[in-house]
Amino acid sequence: MARSAHALSRTSRVALSVYAAALYVFLYGPIVMIGVLSFNSSRIIGFPIRGFTGEWYLKVFQSSQFLTALFNSIGVGIVAALVATTLALTLALAFRRDFPMKGVVFNLVLMPIVMPGIVGGIVLLMFFGYLNMGFSLWTSVAVAHVNWVLPFAFLTLYPRIHGFDVALEEAAMDLGASRFEVMRYVVFPIIRPAIVATALFSFSLSFDEFIRTLFVTGAQRTVPVMFWTLVMDELVPELPAMAVLIILISATVAMIGAVGAGRTRQTSSERS
Amino acid sequence: MRSDKVSLLLLLLPGLLWLFAFVVVPFSFAIVMSFWTSGMFGLKPDFQFGNYALILGNPLYATLILKTLRVALVATLLSLAISYPIAYFLAFASGRAKIVLTLLLFLPFWTSYVVRSFIWLPILGTNGAINRILLAIGIIDQPIGGMLYNEGAIYVGLVYVYTLFMTLPIYLAIEKIDPRLLEAAADLGARPLWVFLRIVLPLSWPGVISGCVMVFLLAMSSYVTPQMLGGPSGIMVSGMIAAQFQANNNWALGATLALVLSSITFAILIVAGRWVGLRQIFTAGRG
Numbered sequence: 001m002a003r004s005a006h007a008l009s010r011t012s013r014v015a016l017s018v019y020a021a022a023l024y025v026f027l028y029g030p031i032v033m034i035g036v037l038s039f040n041s042s043r044i045i046g047f048p049i050r051g052f053t054g055e056w057y058l059k060v061f062q063s064s065q066f067l068t069a070l071f072n073s074i075g076v077g078i079v080a081a082l083v084a085t086t087l088a089l090t091l092a093l094a095f096r097r098d099f100p101m102k103g104v105v106f107n108l109v110l111m112p113i114v115m116p117g118i119v120g121g122i123v124l125l126m127f128f129g130y131l132n133m134g135f136s137l138w139t140s141v142a143v144a145h146v147n148w149v150l151p152f153a154f155l156t157l158y159p160r161i162h163g164f165d166v167a168l169e170e171a172a173m174d175l176g177a178s179r180f181e182v183m184r185y186v187v188f189p190i191i192r193p194a195i196v197a198t199a200l201f202s203f204s205l206s207f208d209e210f211i212r213t214l215f216v217t218g219a220q221r222t223v224p225v226m227f228w229t230l231v232m233d234e235l236v237p238e239l240p241a242m243a244v245l246i247i248l249i250s251a252t253v254a255m256i257g258a259v260g261a262g263r264t265r266q267t268s269s270e271r272s
Numbered sequence: 273m274r275s276d277k278v279s280l281l282l283l284l285l286p287g288l289l290w291l292f293a294f295v296v297v298p299f300s301f302a303i304v305m306s307f308w309t310s311g312m313f314g315l316k317p318d319f320q321f322g323n324y325a326l327i328l329g330n331p332l333y334a335t336l337i338l339k340t341l342r343v344a345l346v347a348t349l350l351s352l353a354i355s356y357p358i359a360y361f362l363a364f365a366s367g368r369a370k371i372v373l374t375l376l377l378f379l380p381f382w383t384s385y386v387v388r389s390f391i392w393l394p395i396l397g398t399n400g401a402i403n404r405i406l407l408a409i410g411i412i413d414q415p416i417g418g419m420l421y422n423e424g425a426i427y428v429g430l431v432y433v434y435t436l437f438m439t440l441p442i443y444l445a446i447e448k449i450d451p452r453l454l455e456a457a458a459d460l461g462a463r464p465l466w467v468f469l470r471i472v473l474p475l476s477w478p479g480v481i482s483g484c485v486m487v488f489l490l491a492m493s494s495y496v497t498p499q500m501l502g503g504p505s506g507i508m509v510s511g512m513i514a515a516q517f518q519a520n521n522n523w524a525l526g527a528t529l530a531l532v533l534s535s536i537t538f539a540i541l542i543v544a545g546r547w548v549g550l551r552q553i554f555t556a557g558r559g
Binding site for chain 2: 008009012016017019020023024026027028030031033034037044045046047048086087088090091093094097099105108109111112114115116117118119122123124125126127129130143146147150179204208210211215223224227228231232235239240243246247250251254255258
């Protein structure tokens with residue numbers, strides 16, 4: 001409070017509070033509304049409300065399209081999280097030391113998120129397409145997801161590994177541990193929480209990935225691609241219910257990832 | 273020392289190989305393909321500048337690129353206007369309210385932007401919430417049809433989907449300001465407005481720049497929101513690129529347009545990178 005007293009007059013504080021309330025209505029109003037519409041028995045998505053029904057949720061849960069997409073998303077999310085976290089870990093370990101062209105390599109790691117999303121998608125479309133490698137969940141889609149997730153995994157892991165006390169490693173080496181043993185028994189146990197958090201965060205990024213996946217998707221669709229196809233093809237009445245479920249699932253996944261990341265940040269700062 | 277070099281190489285190798293095979297090679301391939309020709313019988317390897325000449329020569333493309341830049345600019349300014357006050361409010365809030373409100377700000381952005389764009393269809397549409405409310409109040413007696421599928425709807429969607437990328441860096445920049453600066457200014461007799469103009473505003477600049485770059489780039493290459501809410505006339509550069517790989521089946525032109533979009537992106541980042549670190553721009557939004 002003391003902090004704000006100097007930078008805010010009383011009237012502007014009231015005005016800001018009112019503004020904040022309006023902004024939260026703007027953020028949450030649409031979500032609440034889609035929740036209400038998901039129970040509307042009308043076949044048209046929108047108003048008026050014709051009556052209450054749970055029919056649309058039942059339909060979504062029984063739709064093999066939705067469940068398959070969910071399984072596809074979870075599967076590719078796990079693969080992307082594992083591959084990206086492993087690659088990010090090795091890169092982050094290497095980045096503790098100096099080597100020639102370190103800056104160039106760093107920019108290269110960032111490249112997939114610097115590139116416009118649609119470019120990331122069509123570039124892989126042309127690559128897999130021209131080489132006739134085919135498009136499927138475990139080839140082109142998995143590659144697109146790892147590309148997208150890797151920079152974030154690196155940016156999450158690197159600061160935590162960078163802050164790691166090198167003296168511990170040197171001590172272990174002096175005591176006769178091999179390089180592998182130092183990794184296995186000293187480094188890994190300490191950075192394990194950061195690795196878990198990175199993997200969870202990577203999974204949540206993969207789960208919501210859309211634009212790159214859209215262009216390299218084969219017959220097996222992920223949840224966002226399936227949802228997009230439904231919206232663009234025909235506005236089926238169960239879309240609001242599906243939207244609510246997707247919001248709930250990905251917010252939960254993201255929250256787990258964020259809480260994990262926050263926790264390691266706390267412990268590593270306590271340690272240093 | 274030699275084993276040091278070997279282990280460093282072993283650590284770098286997997287990541288570098290991946291990035292080389294699936295980022296560098298495909299992107300270079302797109303550059304090569306921009307000199308090819310696409311005809312009725314598919315792609316033909318070539319070395320000609322026809323695709324570039326078409327984009328430079330046909331005013332259709334210049335108009336489209338300018339429109340895309342304009343939409344991105346307006347969306348950025350709208351986001352800035354909306355985000356600055358809330359970032360300021362949160363930075364100066366305290367206690368439990370601050371934690372809860374910050375978390376609540378993040379939460380909606382933790383879900384797919386495809387879904388968050390879709391949400392606006394039943395709000396802006398003819399059967400939508402806004403029409404319903406206006407009818408109920410009696411301001412209109414016929415539903416308004418034109419709220420969806422125009423540039424305004426694109427702005428609403430883009431701001432809704434991307435504004436956190438503006439709020440977060442600004443919030444972090446204001447948070448970092450040493451409270452003693454504000455106290456000192458107040459002790460020396462500065463009024464709150466003066467403290468804001470002379471201390472908070474200048475010190476929050478890096479956050480503002482990060483946020484503007486982020487939102488501008490995201491809006492400039494957005495595809496989902498304009499396609500969903502903008503209708504056929506809402507097409508932006510990304511929509512034009514996508515069309516070359518769908519109906520038009522002109523990969524060479526699509527590759528060229530993609531390179532144009534990438535070049536604009538890189539140029540903006542290089543210029544912005546002089547003011548604020550690139551890493552700062554990209555870590556502020558996530559993680």
